Amino acid sequence: MASFGDGLAVEPDLIRAARDATDQALAPLAGEAPDLVCVFVCAEDPDDVAAAAEVVLEESDAGVLLGCSAGGVIGASRGVEMLPSVSVWAAQLPGVNLSGFYLDAIHGTDSIAVVGMPDIEADAEVAVLLADPYTFPADGFIEKSNELLPGLPIVGGLATGLTGEGSTRLILDDEVYDRGAVGVVINGTLGSDVAVRTLVSQGCRPIGPTLAVTKAVDNVLLELAGMPALAKLEQILEDLPPSDQLLVQQGLHIGITIDEYGEHHERGDFLVRQVIGADSVNDAVVIGDVVEVGQTVRFHVRDAHTAEEDLRQMLAAFREQAGIDPVEGALLFSCNGRGANLFATADHDVLAVQEGLKTRGVAGFFAAGEIGPVGGRNHVHGFTASILAFGTPTGRPALGESHD
Numbered sequence: 001m002a003s004f005g006d007g008l009a010v011e012p013d014l015i016r017a018a019r020d021a022t023d024q025a026l027a028p029l030a031g032e033a034p035d036l037v038c039v040f041v042c043a044e045d046p047d048d049v050a051a052a053a054e055v056v057l058e059e060s061d062a063g064v065l066l067g068c069s070a071g072g073v074i075g076a077s078r079g080v081e082m083l084p085s086v087s088v089w090a091a092q093l094p095g096v097n098l099s100g101f102y103l104d105a106i107h108g109t110d111s112i113a114v115v116g117m118p119d120i121e122a123d124a125e126v127a128v129l130l131a132d133p134y135t136f137p138a139d140g141f142i143e144k145s146n147e148l149l150p151g152l153p154i155v156g157g158l159a160t161g162l163t164g165e166g167s168t169r170l171i172l173d174d175e176v177y178d179r180g181a182v183g184v185v186i187n188g189t190l191g192s193d194v195a196v197r198t199l200v201s202q203g204c205r206p207i208g209p210t211l212a213v214t215k216a217v218d219n220v221l222l223e224l225a226g227m228p229a230l231a232k233l234e235q236i237l238e239d240l241p242p243s244d245q246l247l248v249q250q251g252l253h254i255g256i257t258i259d260e261y262g263e264h265h266e267r268g269d270f271l272v273r274q275v276i277g278a279d280s281v282n283d284a285v286v287i288g289d290v291v292e293v294g295q296t297v298r299f300h301v302r303d304a305h306t307a308e309e310d311l312r313q314m315l316a317a318f319r320e321q322a323g324i325d326p327v328e329g330a331l332l333f334s335c336n337g338r339g340a341n342l343f344a345t346a347d348h349d350v351l352a353v354q355e356g357l358k359t360r361g362v363a364g365f366f367a368a369g370e371i372g373p374v375g376g377r378n379h380v381h382g383f384t385a386s387i388l389a390f391g392t393p394t395g396r397p398a399l400g401e402s403h404d
Helices: 014-029 046-060 138-148 229-238 242-250 304-321 339-343 348-357
Strands: 003-010 036-042 064-069 072-075 078-081 085-092 097-107 112-115 124-131 154-158 170-172 175-177 181-187 195-201 211-217 220-224 253-257 270-279 284-287 296-301 324-335 362-367 370-374 377-381 385-393
Touching: 003 014, 003 072, 003 078, 003 324, 003 362, 014 036, 014 046, 014 072, 014 085, 036 046, 036 072, 036 362, 046 064, 046 085, 046 170, 046 175, 064 097, 064 124, 064 181, 072 085, 072 348, 078 339, 078 348, 085 324, 085 362, 097 170, 124 138, 124 195, 138 154, 138 377, 154 324, 154 362, 154 385, 170 181, 195 304, 195 370, 220 229, 229 270, 229 284, 242 296, 270 296, 304 339, 304 348, 324 348, 324 370, 339 348, 348 362, 348 385, 370 385
Parallel strands: 036 064, 124 154, 324 362
Antiparallel strands: 003 085, 036 085, 064 170, 072 078, 072 362, 097 112, 097 181, 124 181, 154 370, 170 175, 195 385, 211 220, 211 296, 220 284, 253 270, 253 296, 270 284, 324 385, 370 377
16 A cells, blocks of 8 residues: 655754654654655755755665755645755555656757656656756756657656755765756556646636737747737736736736637636747747747736635646545645745645645645646646645546646
């Protein structure tokens, strides 16, 4: 039977914190050795991250140890930001095979090659990936994974150290890396009593009408619905209620439809990207993704209420449709722009996940970018909560992709 546990300790002595968090995470396993342990460490000194990970490995006797440094960690029903702390998540996964891997990016004259990805078995269910945003081309790798690793969901986040470039630490078993990416492929769940499913909550609400892209170059929208894009956006903003106009001033986003053939395009039907700025010379709008003529888009806003509502709705739908009952544990990768920055408490997402999935054993970290599938394709997101849930399969048909 699968078992899951989580622990979190906050104190300057990270060795002691690592022991405490590990003891908490191992307690629900009733003396059984964990197959997978994840450790997330917030520390100013990167060497302290490595030392804490070493303690977790020794104390847990993990089959696979995976982890990273972060600006904040999640566990024990809490989120902690910018304080010395250690979060540990432990899982016993009978009948499941785990393949840990380290990826490095090799820069050529005009290209980047990523090396180290293991052969993906036919029974591969999901991969967890933790990457250094300074040295690893996460966006390009994740986008390419949709072609090279079709049907394999990838979940995780971009790790960071507290002092910026060079301070990120990535952990795989007894190795600590300062560049690249680490991960684990989870294989064989279809023949076991363990099911894994993904969930991504983008936390946005659409505003204005859906619009056809009638002229665009790469990530620059030149025309929307036959009008200059910036003029069309200004028209939409003028018609919004004052409350939404205020939210637009705090940050505007755009959703690109996942299914162009859907009859309606409402919240959850879009891949959400940031509006980067306006080009008044060309009357254009610049966004954080490439769009093509003929695609359908819709502008979005985000606030604490919308993000909370979206997460709770996604969790409720997941409980109904994912084919797991009960959910017994989960890994949570929450944007570092959420937490206290958005909700006034760093505990918000972990408490919502515990309540929405009716589970304990939830841990993770605050990421500088979250990885998860939307619309059957893997993406790097911002301001999202990306979740990997574990539990007992119900026998109902699984969706086979994230709920978005």
